[in-house]
Amino acid sequence: MTDCIEITESNYKGYCSLDIVAFLFAQPGAMGDPGGVEVIDAQGWFYHTNYCYNGVSYDQLTEIVPVLKVCKIGIVGQQVPEGWKAVYLGFGNHLIIKADYYDKFEEETRNRHIEEAVELYQQWSGIVLKCINNHA
Secondary structure, X not given: OOOEEEOOOOOHHHHOOOOEEEXXXXXXXXXXXXXXXXXEEOOOXXXXXXXXXXXXXXXXXXXXXXXXXXXXXXXXXXXXXXOEEEEEEEOOXXXXXXXXXXXXXXXXXXXXXXXXXXXXXXXXXXXXXXXXXXXX
């Protein structure tokens, strides 16, 4: 895993053109990091912010992760636009991944025998990084 780059209100403009492969979106009441957003770009760089606590506003977040403007993420599920796939990670945590990487992600999840959302929550970033490294 690469070092994590923290995105704040003072530096977020520099991260508005990331080539995002996947991101974890935690609802405000989620377990773990409520309001946390973790992003992995196509180069394998890892970014974090929080739209509830000491990070960026939700409007600023949608500048960093524009697909969020058209995503519908809630307690009963997620809707994402064409070109993206959603995976529920449990307890208010949602993984949104580019469709180009999803099949490899799903295959790796099966290979690791991950069946519980909590296991996937713990391993998603490593799986995404492996998919990036193996992406043709």
